[in-house]
Amino acid sequence: MSLSCPYCQSRDTVLLQSPHYFPINPSSNTNSNPAMSPMALAALGVSISKSLNLPPIAGALVGVLIGGVWMLMTEDDAQRSTSPISIQHYYCNDCDRDFSPNIRNSSF
Template identity: 55%
Template sequence: MSLLRCPYCQSNDISVIESPRHLPSTQTSTSQTASLMSPAALAALGVSVSKTLNIPPIAGALAGVVIGGIWMLLVDDEPQSQPRPHIVYRTEYYCNDCDRSFSPNMRN
């Protein structure tokens, strides 16, 4: 005889259900760094810096593109691992008599 009872019909005919929930892992810091160090972003930065230093803007743009291209080559050489989702199992109970499910917190 099971000590667990259904809170709806008080039956002892209970089954345990474990359902996996996939929680995505977040890796926003690497994607933000990649977008900040892209050749286009560094070219725009180079243009604005060269204007303040009274250097032709094309020189700043070229320097930014070259630095951004080198950065992208260095970052692309690092091994890229796929982020694995975090799996959490949620436990529920199912009453075989009244066909209702309930959480462990609801049990009597």
């Protein structure tokens, strides 16, 4: 059974389902750790390389590399921590509009 379109009152509507991905636990965002950013780790690498009498650029490069790998790992974890939820909506073939099934048909 199709719903009538709330915009043009046509019965030529189609039920569509589209997956939406929402985070399972939004408070566990691991990307928000500024201490593990590539810039912070580059600065740490520079200070460590200076204390070891190594060129500071070497410490900066190692810090940026470690920070970049950390960002890639935490980004993959954030993408895996999403769950698909199917959202239903209708599409009207007459007026080319889509609408939620929760919209009540009202007379204008």
